[in-house]
Amino acid sequence: MADKKLQLAIYWGAACGGCDVSILDTNEFILDVDKAADVRLWPIAADGKYADVEAMDDGELDVTIMSGGVRNSENEHIAKLLRQKSKIFVAYGSCAYMGGIPALANLVPRDEIFTRAYLDNPSIEPGNQTIPKPETKVNGYDLNIPDFYKRVYKLDQVIDVDYYVPGCPPQPDQCKAAILALVAALTGQADPPPKGAVVGAFERNLCDDCEREKSEKKISRFYRPWEIMQDPKQCLMEQGILCAGSATRSGCGVRCPNSGIPCRGCYGPAPNVLDQGAKLLSAVSSIIDSQDPAEIDEILETLPDFTSFANRYGVAASLLQRSHRQ
Amino acid sequence: MTFEPKIVGFLCNWCSYTGADLAGTSRIHYAPNVSVIRVMCSARIDPTFVLKALADGADGVLICGCHPGDCHYTEGNYKMMRRFPLLKKLLADYGIENDRVRLEWVSASEGQRFADVVNDMTERVRALGPSPVKMDLATDMAER
Numbered sequence: 001m002a003d004k005k006l007q008l009a010i011y012w013g014a015a016c017g018g019c020d021v022s023i024l025d026t027n028e029f030i031l032d033v034d035k036a037a038d039v040r041l042w043p044i045a046a047d048g049k050y051a052d053v054e055a056m057d058d059g060e061l062d063v064t065i066m067s068g069g070v071r072n073s074e075n076e077h078i079a080k081l082l083r084q085k086s087k088i089f090v091a092y093g094s095c096a097y098m099g100g101i102p103a104l105a106n107l108v109p110r111d112e113i114f115t116r117a118y119l120d121n122p123s124i125e126p127g128n129q130t131i132p133k134p135e136t137k138v139n140g141y142d143l144n145i146p147d148f149y150k151r152v153y154k155l156d157q158v159i160d161v162d163y164y165v166p167g168c169p170p171q172p173d174q175c176k177a178a179i180l181a182l183v184a185a186l187t188g189q190a191d192p193p194p195k196g197a198v199v200g201a202f203e204r205n206l207c208d209d210c211e212r213e214k215s216e217k218k219i220s221r222f223y224r225p226w227e228i229m230q231d232p233k234q235c236l237m238e239q240g241i242l243c244a245g246s247a248t249r250s251g252c253g254v255r256c257p258n259s260g261i262p263c264r265g266c267y268g269p270a271p272n273v274l275d276q277g278a279k280l281l282s283a284v285s286s287i288i289d290s291q292d293p294a295e296i297d298e299i300l301e302t303l304p305d306f307t308s309f310a311n312r313y314g315v316a317a318s319l320l321q322r323s324h325r326q
Numbered sequence: 327m328t329f330e331p332k333i334v335g336f337l338c339n340w341c342s343y344t345g346a347d348l349a350g351t352s353r354i355h356y357a358p359n360v361s362v363i364r365v366m367c368s369a370r371i372d373p374t375f376v377l378k379a380l381a382d383g384a385d386g387v388l389i390c391g392c393h394p395g396d397c398h399y400t401e402g403n404y405k406m407m408r409r410f411p412l413l414k415k416l417l418a419d420y421g422i423e424n425d426r427v428r429l430e431w432v433s434a435s436e437g438q439r440f441a442d443v444v445n446d447m448t449e450r451v452r453a454l455g456p457s458p459v460k461m462d463l464a465t466d467m468a469e470r
Contacts, residue, residue, distance in 0.1 A: 076470065107419055149470040157467065278373035281416060285409040291394065291401070296408050306412060307419035319377040321466070324458050325421030 006037035006186065007061045009053070009082055012044065013075035014102040014152060015068025019093035020044040022169035023065070026176045033179065037062075041082075053081055061086040062186055067093040067169075069316060070153040071102055073134075074146035083159040088182060088192075090199075091155040092175075094168040094266045097198075099316025101168070103152040104308055106315040106322035110150045154316045163193060165200040168266035168313060171252055174200035198268070201251025205270045209250045210257050212236065218289035222302040225262060236262050237287060242309060247273060247280035266313050275319045277310035284310075331451040333386040334379040335360040335444075338368045340398035341433045342390030348437030356441035357448035360388055367391070368429075369402035373413050376427060383460035386426045386451040390440070393431040403431070425450040426457060 012020060024030060024045070040061060041048035064086040070076045083089050094100040105113055118124070118131045136143045155161050165178045178200035185192035193199050207214070214235040223240045230236070236243040236257060244265030245257060251267050269276035284306070290296050300306075311318050337343040343364045349356065365371055368391025376387045389410070391403040410429045417427055428447055432440045 070470075073470070107421075147470075151466060153466075153470075275374050275377055277416065278377050281373045281412050282409060285412045286405055288408045291404045291407070293407060293411075297411055300411055300415070303412075307416045310416070319374070319381040320420045320422070320459060321381075321463055323419070323421035324462050326458060 006063065006183065008033075008037040008039050009041040009048075009061050009064040009086065010039065010045075011041060011064060011066045011078060011082055013066060013068030013079060013096070013155070014071035015093065015095045015100070017044055018169045019067030019095075022093075022167070022172055022175055025172040026179075027172070029176050036183065050078065050081070053078075053085060056085045058084055059087050063088045063090060063182055065090045065092045065165075066096055066155060068095045069099045069102060069155060070149070070158045072146035072148050076149075076153075076158055079155060079159050088162050088186070089159065090163045090165060090178070090182070091161045092165045093170055094166060094268065094313040096155045096161075097164045097166050097317070098268055098314035099152050099154045100313050103154070103314070103316035104312065106151045107307070108323060109325065110148065114148075151322045152316050157316070162195055164196075164198045164268075166198060166249060166266065166268040167200070167252060168264075170200055171255070173253075174251055198249070201249050201267055203271045204250050206245035206248045206250045206252075206254060206257075206263055206267070210235075210245055210254045212257060214238070217287040219287045219299070220289050221299055225260075230260060232260060237283075242284065242303065242306075244276075244280055244309070244312075246283040247276045247310075264312055265310075268314065268317070276314050277307070277318050280310045281306070329452060329456060331359050331385040331448055331456075332383065333360045333388055333444075333447060333451060334384045335362045335388040335390065336365055336368070336371045336375065337362055337432075338370075338391045338398075338403070339364055339366050341392035341396060341431075342368075342440065344434035345390070345432040345436045345440045348434065349441045350437075352437045354437060354441045356444050359448045359451075360444050367397070367399050367402035368406035369399070371406060373409060373416070376413060376417075380422065380426070380457060380459050381463065383457070385454075385457040386428070386447060388444070388447055389427075389429045390432045390443070391429075393433055396433060422457075422459070423454050425454060 039046050041053055064082040091097050114131050134147045181199055184190035212235045213233055217238045219240045222242055225241055230239055241262050243262035245263035248263055248265045249267040249270050256263050273279050288296055288299050337346055371389055379387050391406050397403040430443045
Protein backbone atom coordinates (compact mmCIF):
# COMPACT_ATOMS: atom_id res chain seq x y z
CA MET A 1 0.00 0.00 0.00
CA ALA A 2 1.26 3.47 -0.83
CA ASP A 3 2.08 5.68 2.15
CA LYS A 4 -0.78 8.06 1.36
CA LYS A 5 -4.15 6.70 2.41
CA LEU A 6 -6.91 6.30 -0.12
CA GLN A 7 -9.42 9.10 -0.02
CA LEU A 8 -12.91 7.62 0.00
CA ALA A 9 -16.44 9.02 0.01
CA ILE A 10 -19.61 6.96 0.34
CA TYR A 11 -22.85 8.72 -0.41
CA TRP A 12 -26.51 8.00 -0.98
CA GLY A 13 -29.06 9.61 -3.23
CA ALA A 14 -32.61 8.28 -3.65
CA ALA A 15 -31.87 5.06 -1.77
CA CYS A 16 -33.02 3.17 1.30
CA GLY A 17 -29.63 2.79 3.00
CA GLY A 18 -29.47 -0.96 2.41
CA CYS A 19 -26.45 -0.47 0.16
CA ASP A 20 -24.55 1.23 2.98
CA VAL A 21 -25.47 -1.68 5.21
CA SER A 22 -24.20 -4.10 2.56
CA ILE A 23 -20.82 -2.35 2.74
CA LEU A 24 -20.84 -2.84 6.52
CA ASP A 25 -21.89 -6.47 5.91
CA THR A 26 -18.38 -7.17 4.64
CA ASN A 27 -17.75 -7.59 8.39
CA GLU A 28 -14.09 -7.38 9.45
CA PHE A 29 -13.06 -6.42 5.92
CA ILE A 30 -14.44 -2.97 6.66
CA LEU A 31 -11.60 -2.60 9.21
CA ASP A 32 -9.07 -3.18 6.42
CA VAL A 33 -10.84 -0.54 4.36
CA ASP A 34 -10.63 1.83 7.30
CA LYS A 35 -6.91 1.10 7.70
CA ALA A 36 -6.21 1.73 4.04
CA ALA A 37 -8.54 4.64 3.48
CA ASP A 38 -9.68 7.95 4.92
CA VAL A 39 -13.46 8.01 4.82
CA ARG A 40 -14.08 11.67 4.01
CA LEU A 41 -17.87 11.46 3.75
CA TRP A 42 -20.31 8.72 4.68
CA PRO A 43 -23.60 10.15 5.96
CA ILE A 44 -24.93 6.86 7.32
CA ALA A 45 -21.83 5.91 9.33
CA ALA A 46 -19.53 8.88 9.82
CA ASP A 47 -19.54 12.62 10.17
CA GLY A 48 -18.71 14.83 7.24
CA LYS A 49 -20.32 17.99 5.95
CA TYR A 50 -21.15 19.07 2.42
CA ALA A 51 -19.04 22.18 3.07
CA ASP A 52 -16.01 19.92 3.63
CA VAL A 53 -16.57 18.34 0.25
CA GLU A 54 -17.00 21.74 -1.39
CA ALA A 55 -13.65 22.81 0.09
CA MET A 56 -11.79 19.85 -1.50
CA ASP A 57 -9.65 20.18 -4.61
CA ASP A 58 -10.95 18.64 -7.81
CA GLY A 59 -9.89 15.00 -7.94
CA GLU A 60 -8.87 15.01 -4.28
CA LEU A 61 -11.03 11.95 -3.60
CA ASP A 62 -9.78 8.70 -5.06
CA VAL A 63 -13.12 6.92 -5.06
CA THR A 64 -16.72 7.87 -4.49
CA ILE A 65 -19.19 5.03 -3.99
CA MET A 66 -22.72 6.32 -4.43
CA SER A 67 -25.90 4.36 -3.91
CA GLY A 68 -29.28 5.67 -5.02
CA GLY A 69 -30.45 7.51 -8.08
CA VAL A 70 -31.48 11.14 -8.45
CA ARG A 71 -34.96 12.05 -7.23
CA ASN A 72 -34.37 15.61 -6.09
CA SER A 73 -32.11 18.61 -6.44
CA GLU A 74 -29.99 17.66 -3.41
CA ASN A 75 -29.21 14.23 -4.91
CA GLU A 76 -28.14 15.91 -8.14
CA HIS A 77 -26.11 18.67 -6.51
CA ILE A 78 -24.07 16.32 -4.32
CA ALA A 79 -23.65 13.71 -7.07
CA LYS A 80 -22.22 16.41 -9.36
CA LEU A 81 -20.04 17.79 -6.57
CA LEU A 82 -18.62 14.36 -5.68
CA ARG A 83 -18.05 13.59 -9.36
CA GLN A 84 -15.97 16.74 -9.67
CA LYS A 85 -13.91 15.86 -6.59
CA SER A 86 -13.37 12.17 -7.45
CA LYS A 87 -10.97 10.27 -9.67
CA ILE A 88 -13.26 7.23 -9.80
CA PHE A 89 -17.01 7.31 -9.41
CA VAL A 90 -18.84 4.06 -8.68
CA ALA A 91 -22.62 3.69 -9.03
CA TYR A 92 -23.32 1.19 -6.27
CA GLY A 93 -26.50 -0.86 -6.13
CA SER A 94 -29.57 -1.16 -8.33
CA CYS A 95 -30.87 2.37 -7.70
CA ALA A 96 -27.64 4.05 -8.75
CA TYR A 97 -27.24 1.64 -11.66
CA MET A 98 -30.83 1.55 -12.98
CA GLY A 99 -33.08 3.78 -10.86
CA GLY A 100 -34.16 0.94 -8.60
CA ILE A 101 -37.37 0.73 -6.60
CA PRO A 102 -37.79 4.55 -6.38
CA ALA A 103 -37.89 4.66 -10.19
CA LEU A 104 -41.11 2.61 -10.19
CA ALA A 105 -42.67 5.99 -9.45
CA ASN A 106 -41.67 7.00 -12.98
CA LEU A 107 -44.78 5.12 -14.12
CA VAL A 108 -46.86 7.82 -12.42
CA PRO A 109 -46.67 11.59 -13.02
CA ARG A 110 -45.33 13.76 -10.19
CA ASP A 111 -48.70 15.46 -9.61
CA GLU A 112 -50.34 12.11 -8.93
CA ILE A 113 -47.59 11.16 -6.46
CA PHE A 114 -48.16 14.40 -4.54
CA THR A 115 -51.94 14.00 -4.65
CA ARG A 116 -51.68 10.47 -3.30
CA ALA A 117 -49.08 11.27 -0.65
CA TYR A 118 -50.38 14.61 0.63
CA LEU A 119 -54.01 15.12 -0.39
CA ASP A 120 -55.95 11.95 -1.17
CA ASN A 121 -54.72 9.60 1.51
CA PRO A 122 -56.69 7.98 4.37
CA SER A 123 -53.94 8.68 6.92
CA ILE A 124 -54.09 12.44 6.39
CA GLU A 125 -55.78 14.62 8.97
CA PRO A 126 -59.09 15.83 7.45
CA GLY A 127 -58.80 19.33 6.07
CA ASN A 128 -55.01 19.25 5.96
CA GLN A 129 -54.14 20.10 2.37
CA THR A 130 -50.41 20.76 2.68
CA ILE A 131 -48.02 19.96 -0.14
CA PRO A 132 -44.36 20.65 0.72
CA LYS A 133 -42.85 23.39 -1.41
CA PRO A 134 -39.13 23.92 -2.08
CA GLU A 135 -39.30 27.35 -0.44
CA THR A 136 -41.44 28.40 2.53
CA LYS A 137 -41.42 31.33 4.90
CA VAL A 138 -41.77 30.40 8.57
CA ASN A 139 -41.74 33.21 11.20
CA GLY A 140 -39.93 35.45 8.74
CA TYR A 141 -37.25 32.89 7.94
CA ASP A 142 -36.73 31.26 4.54
CA LEU A 143 -37.01 27.50 4.74
CA ASN A 144 -35.65 25.43 1.88
CA ILE A 145 -36.04 21.77 1.06
CA PRO A 146 -34.74 20.02 -2.08
CA ASP A 147 -36.80 20.34 -5.24
CA PHE A 148 -38.67 17.09 -6.01
CA TYR A 149 -37.97 16.27 -9.66
CA LYS A 150 -40.63 15.13 -12.08
CA ARG A 151 -39.07 11.66 -12.32
CA VAL A 152 -36.21 9.51 -11.02
CA TYR A 153 -32.92 9.42 -12.92
CA LYS A 154 -30.32 6.72 -12.75
CA LEU A 155 -26.91 8.16 -11.91
CA ASP A 156 -25.39 8.06 -15.37
CA GLN A 157 -28.27 10.12 -16.72
CA VAL A 158 -26.99 12.96 -14.53
CA ILE A 159 -23.22 12.46 -14.16
CA ASP A 160 -20.40 10.50 -15.74
CA VAL A 161 -20.08 7.12 -14.01
CA ASP A 162 -16.93 4.98 -14.19
CA TYR A 163 -18.11 1.66 -12.78
CA TYR A 164 -21.34 -0.04 -11.79
CA VAL A 165 -21.90 -2.51 -8.97
CA PRO A 166 -25.41 -3.98 -9.34
CA GLY A 167 -27.59 -5.58 -6.68
CA CYS A 168 -30.31 -4.73 -4.21
CA PRO A 169 -28.15 -4.66 -2.26
CA PRO A 170 -24.88 -5.86 -3.80
CA GLN A 171 -23.79 -9.08 -2.10
CA PRO A 172 -21.04 -8.39 0.48
CA ASP A 173 -18.48 -10.69 -1.21
CA GLN A 174 -19.10 -8.90 -4.51
CA CYS A 175 -18.77 -5.55 -2.73
CA LYS A 176 -15.45 -6.72 -1.30
CA ALA A 177 -14.25 -7.95 -4.70
CA ALA A 178 -15.18 -4.61 -6.29
CA ILE A 179 -13.39 -2.58 -3.62
CA LEU A 180 -10.29 -4.79 -3.87
CA ALA A 181 -10.26 -4.43 -7.66
CA LEU A 182 -10.41 -0.64 -7.35
CA VAL A 183 -7.69 -0.56 -4.70
CA ALA A 184 -5.46 -2.76 -6.86
CA ALA A 185 -6.04 -0.45 -9.84
CA LEU A 186 -5.40 2.73 -7.83
CA THR A 187 -2.16 1.39 -6.34
CA GLY A 188 -0.89 0.21 -9.70
CA GLN A 189 -1.04 -3.51 -8.82
CA ALA A 190 -3.54 -4.30 -11.56
CA ASP A 191 -5.04 -2.74 -14.66
CA PRO A 192 -8.26 -0.87 -13.95
CA PRO A 193 -11.45 -2.41 -15.34
CA PRO A 194 -12.57 -0.76 -18.61
CA LYS A 195 -14.63 2.39 -18.04
CA GLY A 196 -18.34 1.66 -17.83
CA ALA A 197 -17.76 -1.91 -16.68
CA VAL A 198 -20.19 -3.70 -14.42
CA VAL A 199 -17.93 -4.91 -11.61
CA GLY A 200 -18.91 -7.26 -8.84
CA ALA A 201 -21.03 -9.40 -11.19
CA PHE A 202 -20.54 -11.92 -13.98
CA GLU A 203 -20.82 -11.77 -17.77
CA ARG A 204 -23.57 -14.37 -17.89
CA ASN A 205 -27.20 -14.97 -17.21
CA LEU A 206 -28.61 -15.97 -13.82
CA CYS A 207 -30.07 -19.23 -15.22
CA ASP A 208 -26.50 -20.27 -16.13
CA ASP A 209 -25.73 -20.43 -12.42
CA CYS A 210 -29.11 -21.64 -11.15
CA GLU A 211 -29.02 -25.31 -10.26
CA ARG A 212 -32.74 -25.97 -10.57
CA GLU A 213 -33.61 -28.55 -13.23
CA LYS A 214 -34.74 -27.01 -16.49
CA SER A 215 -36.64 -28.71 -19.29
CA GLU A 216 -39.42 -27.74 -21.73
CA LYS A 217 -41.57 -24.97 -20.27
CA LYS A 218 -45.32 -24.88 -20.88
CA ILE A 219 -47.54 -22.85 -18.61
CA SER A 220 -51.33 -22.89 -18.47
CA ARG A 221 -51.49 -20.38 -15.64
CA PHE A 222 -49.12 -18.36 -13.48
CA TYR A 223 -48.93 -18.57 -9.71
CA ARG A 224 -47.85 -16.12 -7.05
CA PRO A 225 -45.22 -17.89 -4.90
CA TRP A 226 -47.72 -18.44 -2.04
CA GLU A 227 -50.39 -19.95 -4.29
CA ILE A 228 -48.56 -23.19 -4.97
CA MET A 229 -46.50 -25.83 -3.17
CA GLN A 230 -43.30 -25.60 -5.13
CA ASP A 231 -40.98 -28.38 -6.18
CA PRO A 232 -37.63 -27.33 -4.67
CA LYS A 233 -35.61 -28.83 -7.52
CA GLN A 234 -37.54 -27.74 -10.61
CA CYS A 235 -37.14 -24.44 -12.47
CA LEU A 236 -39.56 -21.91 -10.98
CA MET A 237 -40.78 -20.70 -14.37
CA GLU A 238 -41.70 -24.27 -15.30
CA GLN A 239 -43.93 -24.34 -12.23
CA GLY A 240 -45.62 -21.13 -13.32
CA ILE A 241 -43.88 -18.93 -10.76
CA LEU A 242 -42.74 -15.73 -12.42
CA CYS A 243 -38.94 -15.49 -12.11
CA ALA A 244 -36.80 -12.73 -13.61
CA GLY A 245 -33.68 -14.91 -13.84
CA SER A 246 -33.83 -15.40 -17.59
CA ALA A 247 -33.34 -11.68 -18.22
CA THR A 248 -30.99 -10.98 -15.32
CA ARG A 249 -27.24 -10.83 -14.87
CA SER A 250 -25.66 -13.36 -12.57
CA GLY A 251 -23.43 -12.38 -9.68
CA CYS A 252 -25.66 -12.66 -6.63
CA GLY A 253 -24.93 -16.36 -6.06
CA VAL A 254 -28.53 -17.29 -7.07
CA ARG A 255 -29.59 -16.59 -3.51
CA CYS A 256 -33.29 -16.07 -4.14
CA PRO A 257 -34.06 -19.09 -6.38
CA ASN A 258 -31.88 -21.26 -4.10
CA SER A 259 -34.13 -20.37 -1.19
CA GLY A 260 -37.39 -20.84 -3.07
CA ILE A 261 -37.95 -17.20 -3.94
CA PRO A 262 -38.15 -16.19 -7.62
CA CYS A 263 -35.48 -13.82 -8.92
CA ARG A 264 -36.60 -10.18 -8.94
CA GLY A 265 -33.94 -9.00 -11.34
CA CYS A 266 -31.95 -6.73 -9.01
CA TYR A 267 -28.63 -7.48 -10.74
CA GLY A 268 -29.97 -5.76 -13.83
CA PRO A 269 -30.15 -6.80 -17.46
CA ALA A 270 -28.10 -9.77 -18.59
CA PRO A 271 -25.01 -8.80 -20.64
CA ASN A 272 -25.86 -7.22 -24.03
CA VAL A 273 -29.51 -6.76 -23.11
CA LEU A 274 -30.89 -3.30 -23.82
CA ASP A 275 -34.14 -3.54 -21.87
CA GLN A 276 -34.51 -6.09 -19.09
CA GLY A 277 -38.31 -5.83 -18.93
CA ALA A 278 -38.72 -6.40 -22.68
CA LYS A 279 -36.49 -9.46 -22.54
CA LEU A 280 -38.41 -10.88 -19.63
CA LEU A 281 -41.66 -10.18 -21.45
CA SER A 282 -40.38 -12.15 -24.39
CA ALA A 283 -39.30 -15.05 -22.19
CA VAL A 284 -42.52 -15.17 -20.18
CA SER A 285 -44.86 -15.02 -23.16
CA SER A 286 -42.91 -17.72 -24.98
CA ILE A 287 -43.80 -20.35 -22.36
CA ILE A 288 -47.58 -19.80 -22.44
CA ASP A 289 -49.15 -23.04 -23.62
CA SER A 290 -51.93 -21.84 -25.90
CA GLN A 291 -52.62 -20.85 -29.48
CA ASP A 292 -55.97 -19.27 -28.78
CA PRO A 293 -56.08 -15.48 -28.23
CA ALA A 294 -58.93 -15.64 -25.68
CA GLU A 295 -57.16 -18.35 -23.68
CA ILE A 296 -53.87 -16.43 -23.84
CA ASP A 297 -55.63 -13.39 -22.36
CA GLU A 298 -57.06 -15.58 -19.62
CA ILE A 299 -53.60 -16.95 -18.76
CA LEU A 300 -52.17 -13.43 -18.75
CA GLU A 301 -54.87 -12.42 -16.27
CA THR A 302 -52.97 -14.56 -13.73
CA LEU A 303 -50.02 -12.16 -14.06
CA PRO A 304 -50.98 -9.10 -12.03
CA ASP A 305 -48.91 -5.97 -12.71
CA PHE A 306 -46.35 -7.54 -14.99
CA THR A 307 -44.83 -4.17 -15.91
CA SER A 308 -43.74 -3.42 -12.37
CA PHE A 309 -42.36 -6.92 -11.96
CA ALA A 310 -40.40 -6.85 -15.21
CA ASN A 311 -38.98 -3.39 -14.53
CA ARG A 312 -38.90 -3.58 -10.76
CA TYR A 313 -35.40 -2.14 -10.52
CA GLY A 314 -35.06 -0.57 -13.92
CA VAL A 315 -37.84 1.76 -15.06
CA ALA A 316 -35.35 4.63 -15.34
CA ALA A 317 -33.00 2.35 -17.29
CA SER A 318 -35.68 0.95 -19.58
CA LEU A 319 -35.99 2.26 -23.12
CA LEU A 320 -39.11 4.30 -22.36
CA GLN A 321 -37.77 5.42 -18.92
CA ARG A 322 -41.09 6.73 -17.61
CA SER A 323 -44.81 7.07 -18.26
CA HIS A 324 -45.62 9.18 -21.29
CA ARG A 325 -49.28 9.61 -20.41
CA GLN A 326 -50.49 13.04 -21.52
CA MET B 327 -47.76 21.85 -42.13
CA THR B 328 -49.93 18.83 -41.40
CA PHE B 329 -48.54 16.14 -39.20
CA GLU B 330 -47.32 13.07 -41.07
CA PRO B 331 -46.96 10.09 -38.72
CA LYS B 332 -43.73 8.10 -38.82
CA ILE B 333 -44.66 4.45 -38.44
CA VAL B 334 -42.17 1.61 -38.28
CA GLY B 335 -43.49 -1.61 -39.83
CA PHE B 336 -42.00 -5.00 -38.99
CA LEU B 337 -43.14 -7.42 -41.69
CA CYS B 338 -42.52 -11.14 -41.85
CA ASN B 339 -40.69 -12.20 -44.97
CA TRP B 340 -43.01 -14.98 -46.09
CA CYS B 341 -46.52 -13.53 -45.88
CA SER B 342 -46.77 -9.87 -44.96
CA TYR B 343 -43.71 -8.54 -46.77
CA THR B 344 -44.86 -10.40 -49.88
CA GLY B 345 -48.34 -8.98 -49.29
CA ALA B 346 -46.89 -5.48 -49.17
CA ASP B 347 -44.99 -6.28 -52.34
CA LEU B 348 -48.25 -7.35 -53.98
CA ALA B 349 -49.83 -4.04 -52.95
CA GLY B 350 -46.98 -2.37 -54.82
CA THR B 351 -47.04 -4.51 -57.95
CA SER B 352 -50.85 -4.14 -58.03
CA ARG B 353 -50.27 -0.35 -58.02
CA ILE B 354 -52.52 0.18 -55.04
CA HIS B 355 -52.25 3.70 -53.68
CA TYR B 356 -51.84 3.83 -49.90
CA ALA B 357 -50.32 6.03 -47.22
CA PRO B 358 -46.53 6.34 -47.47
CA ASN B 359 -46.10 6.61 -43.70
CA VAL B 360 -44.91 3.10 -42.86
CA SER B 361 -41.17 2.44 -43.10
CA VAL B 362 -40.89 -1.27 -43.56
CA ILE B 363 -38.30 -3.48 -41.90
CA ARG B 364 -38.34 -7.03 -43.21
CA VAL B 365 -37.79 -9.78 -40.67
CA MET B 366 -37.78 -13.49 -41.33
CA CYS B 367 -40.70 -14.19 -39.00
CA SER B 368 -42.98 -12.19 -36.69
CA ALA B 369 -41.48 -14.28 -33.88
CA ARG B 370 -38.19 -12.48 -34.56
CA ILE B 371 -39.68 -9.18 -33.42
CA ASP B 372 -38.28 -8.78 -29.94
CA PRO B 373 -40.37 -6.44 -27.75
CA THR B 374 -37.12 -4.46 -27.47
CA PHE B 375 -37.49 -3.51 -31.16
CA VAL B 376 -40.88 -1.95 -30.53
CA LEU B 377 -39.71 -0.04 -27.45
CA LYS B 378 -36.56 1.11 -29.24
CA ALA B 379 -38.58 2.36 -32.22
CA LEU B 380 -40.84 4.37 -29.89
CA ALA B 381 -37.91 5.70 -27.84
CA ASP B 382 -36.15 6.82 -31.03
CA GLY B 383 -39.14 8.81 -32.23
CA ALA B 384 -41.54 6.50 -34.08
CA ASP B 385 -45.16 7.65 -33.78
CA GLY B 386 -46.40 4.10 -34.23
CA VAL B 387 -45.27 0.52 -34.74
CA LEU B 388 -47.03 -1.93 -37.03
CA ILE B 389 -46.30 -5.64 -36.77
CA CYS B 390 -47.51 -7.99 -39.50
CA GLY B 391 -47.17 -11.76 -39.72
CA CYS B 392 -48.74 -14.78 -41.39
CA HIS B 393 -52.26 -15.75 -40.40
CA PRO B 394 -52.35 -18.23 -37.49
CA GLY B 395 -51.79 -21.71 -38.92
CA ASP B 396 -49.93 -20.37 -41.98
CA CYS B 397 -46.50 -19.70 -40.47
CA HIS B 398 -43.60 -20.68 -42.68
CA TYR B 399 -41.91 -21.95 -39.53
CA THR B 400 -45.09 -23.71 -38.31
CA GLU B 401 -45.65 -21.71 -35.13
CA GLY B 402 -43.53 -18.54 -35.14
CA ASN B 403 -46.58 -16.30 -35.41
CA TYR B 404 -48.10 -17.94 -32.33
CA LYS B 405 -45.09 -16.69 -30.38
CA MET B 406 -45.92 -13.18 -31.54
CA MET B 407 -49.59 -13.79 -30.74
CA ARG B 408 -48.67 -14.63 -27.13
CA ARG B 409 -46.16 -11.82 -26.80
CA PHE B 410 -48.37 -9.06 -28.12
CA PRO B 411 -51.08 -8.80 -25.41
CA LEU B 412 -48.41 -8.68 -22.69
CA LEU B 413 -46.52 -6.04 -24.66
CA LYS B 414 -49.72 -3.99 -24.95
CA LYS B 415 -50.16 -4.17 -21.17
CA LEU B 416 -46.60 -2.97 -20.67
CA LEU B 417 -47.05 -0.14 -23.17
CA ALA B 418 -50.29 0.94 -21.50
CA ASP B 419 -48.47 1.14 -18.15
CA TYR B 420 -45.88 3.37 -19.81
CA GLY B 421 -48.71 5.60 -21.04
CA ILE B 422 -48.44 4.70 -24.72
CA GLU B 423 -51.85 5.01 -26.44
CA ASN B 424 -53.47 1.80 -27.65
CA ASP B 425 -53.58 2.74 -31.35
CA ARG B 426 -49.85 3.40 -31.63
CA VAL B 427 -48.87 -0.26 -31.68
CA ARG B 428 -50.77 -2.78 -33.73
CA LEU B 429 -50.53 -6.44 -34.76
CA GLU B 430 -52.17 -7.64 -37.96
CA TRP B 431 -52.09 -10.89 -39.87
CA VAL B 432 -51.53 -10.27 -43.59
CA SER B 433 -51.03 -13.09 -46.08
CA ALA B 434 -49.02 -12.96 -49.30
CA SER B 435 -52.21 -12.63 -51.35
CA GLU B 436 -53.66 -9.77 -49.27
CA GLY B 437 -52.14 -6.74 -50.99
CA GLN B 438 -55.35 -4.77 -50.64
CA ARG B 439 -55.67 -5.71 -46.99
CA PHE B 440 -52.12 -4.52 -46.31
CA ALA B 441 -52.94 -1.19 -47.96
CA ASP B 442 -56.14 -0.90 -45.90
CA VAL B 443 -54.32 -1.69 -42.65
CA VAL B 444 -51.65 0.91 -43.39
CA ASN B 445 -54.23 3.55 -44.32
CA ASP B 446 -56.32 2.87 -41.23
CA MET B 447 -53.35 2.84 -38.89
CA THR B 448 -51.92 6.03 -40.40
CA GLU B 449 -55.21 7.85 -39.82
CA ARG B 450 -55.49 6.58 -36.25
CA VAL B 451 -51.94 7.66 -35.41
CA ARG B 452 -52.48 10.98 -37.19
CA ALA B 453 -55.51 11.54 -34.95
CA LEU B 454 -53.34 10.86 -31.86
CA GLY B 455 -50.69 13.33 -32.98
CA PRO B 456 -46.92 13.01 -32.63
CA SER B 457 -45.64 10.50 -30.08
CA PRO B 458 -44.36 12.40 -27.03
CA VAL B 459 -41.75 9.80 -26.10
CA LYS B 460 -38.62 11.12 -27.80
CA MET B 461 -39.38 14.73 -26.86
CA ASP B 462 -40.18 13.71 -23.26
CA LEU B 463 -36.87 11.93 -22.88
CA ALA B 464 -34.95 14.89 -24.31
CA THR B 465 -36.71 17.46 -22.08
CA ASP B 466 -36.21 15.21 -19.03
CA MET B 467 -32.48 15.60 -19.49
CA ALA B 468 -32.67 19.36 -20.12
CA GLU B 469 -34.99 20.29 -17.22
CA ARG B 470 -35.62 18.12 -14.24
